[in-house]
Amino acid sequence: MSAAIIAVPLALQAASRHETALLHDLFWPDKLDPYMMFSLVFLGIVPVLLGYYHLGRLGFLLNVAVGFALAWVMAVCGIICFVRIGHYFGSVGVSTAVYATCVLLVYMLIARLHLKAARSESVHDAQRKLRLAPMRIQIFVCLLVIVWVMSTDVSIAQENGGNFNGAPESAKHALKRHGIVLTREALVSALRNPDAEVRELAAQVLAEDGEKEAIPSIVEALAAETVPANRVNIAFFLAQLGEETGSTALKRICDDFAISAWIRMLAAVNMRALHDDYCLASVVDVLQSSDDRGARMQALTLVTDFERPSEENAQKLLSLAVKALADKEAGVRMIASDTLGRLGNVAAIPALQTALANEDVDGCRLEMWRVIHQLQKKKEEHLR
Numbered sequence: 408m409s410a411a412i413i414a415v416p417l418a419l420q421a422a423s424r425h426e427t428a429l430l431h432d433l434f435w436p437d438k439l440d441p442y443m444m445f446s447l448v449f450l451g452i453v454p455v456l457l458g459y460y461h462l463g464r465l466g467f468l469l470n471v472a473v474g475f476a477l478a479w480v481m482a483v484c485g486i487i488c489f490v491r492i493g494h495y496f497g498s499v500g501v502s503t504a505v506y507a508t509c510v511l512l513v514y515m516l517i518a519r520l521h522l523k524a525a526r527s528e529s530v531h532d533a534q535r536k537l538r539l540a541p542m543r544i545q546i547f548v549c550l551l552v553i554v555w556v557m558s559t560d561v562s563i564a565q566e567n568g569g570n571f572n573g574a575p576e577s578a579k580h581a582l583k584r585h586g587i588v589l590t591r592e593a594l595v596s597a598l599r600n601p602d603a604e605v606r607e608l609a610a611q612v613l614a615e616d617g618e619k620e621a622i623p624s625i626v627e628a629l630a631a632e633t634v635p636a637n638r639v640n641i642a643f644f645l646a647q648l649g650e651e652t653g654s655t656a657l658k659r660i661c662d663d664f665a666i667s668a669w670i671r672m673l674a675a676v677n678m679r680a681l682h683d684d685y686c687l688a689s690v691v692d693v694l695q696s697s698d699d700r701g702a703r704m705q706a707l708t709l710v711t712d713f714e715r716p717s718e719e720n721a722q723k724l725l726s727l728a729v730k731a732l733a734d735k736e737a738g739v740r741m742i743a744s745d746t747l748g749r750l751g752n753v754a755a756i757p758a759l760q761t762a763l764a765n766e767d768v769d770g771c772r773l774e775m776w777r778v779i780h781q782l783q784k785k786k787e788e789h790l791r
Contacts, residue, residue: 443485446510451478453514457521477513484509486773578611595621598628607637614644622650629656635670643677654681661686668693668702675709684713687720694727700736707731707742711749725752732762732775741771748778753786 451474458470488506579589585605587597589612597609610628613621625645629652632638639660645653660666660674672693675686693699693706710724728750731743740762747755756779763775 443506446506447478447481447485450481450510450513450517451475453517457517457524481510481513491777578608578615582608582612591618591621594618595624598624599631603634603637606632607640610641610644614647617648619648622648626650626652629653635666636673639670639673639677642674643680646677646681654678654683657681658685661689664689664692668697668699669705672702672705672709676705679709679712682714684715687713687716687724691720691723691727694724694731700739703731703734703736703739704742707739707746710746725750725755729755729758732758733765737768737771740766740768741774744771744774744778748781751782751785753782753789756782756786 453474454470454477455474458468458473485506488509489502492502492505576584582589582594582597582605585602585608587593587600587605587609591613594609594613597605600606600609606628610625613625622645625641625648629638629641629645632641639657642653642656642660646657647653657674657678661671661678663671671686671689675689678684678686690706690709693702694710697703697706707728710728713720713724716724725747728743728746731739731746734740734743744759744762747759759775759779759782763772763779766772766775
């Protein structure tokens, strides 16, 4: 129970972080992410608490490493369940059932070791030699740890505008945190605020509220904006309000190869959110020539988003995704594999097999293997 109480807030925080996003994007469905994070955190904490229960601070310290190791083992187990077993049977349900069985078996093993230690004379002798505090004091300390963890999560949530599930705070909550009143007049005034974050948030809230009367003020803010990312986002908010100035600004950013690749890809993402394929050429250029790893990764995620590419552009995007399998960055190679899987073109199978034979990063190998299996299955179904 103590481990579960501690694991819930920690798992919710972990599930919302960008560092874990790649796991659920590539290995398991994002709707399962809170449950996966809970199982990893829970099984990592249980040995630590049981170590403290049996051997006090010594047991706590010894089992911290065990907890981390067990959490990583379960993460690998989850990846195997969803990448290999799930794709072999073609069912997320089977993967979930197998992983849940693994969690249950590990928990039963821990429980058995706990009961065995509770009856062990060697453990009892160690407790006497260590002069451990009475059990009620140990329980009290555990409760203090639980209260501290929960209060920490509450304080984090309060900083995020009262959001207790680890999700990003809303633009309105962020503006309130900056002391901005959410009236139209105050928001228009905030477009000229010296804080770049406040200017962007004010434009976002005006767009979310559909304040078309504020369009001229937002256009002025766009013209005066000096922060590149802000310019992209303010232009997007204008486009959401139906103002042509916004989409025109986004197109100019995509076309300006003197602007950093990352900013151009941000504009491309916003154009795709507007269901416009205009920035396809910019995506192709970044994949062909950019040295910015983040921009290349973002460009790869956009490859499958274009709704109506010409046959020539579709083939070009496929070729660039295949070429990215040999990228020097492992993250790019992994996303390239996932992109080829989402494209679903079986012609990529030989290139994936070659990349798999040359790959030395386990995570990339797993993803390439998954996509090869997926495309081979699609090819077999097509031949039936």
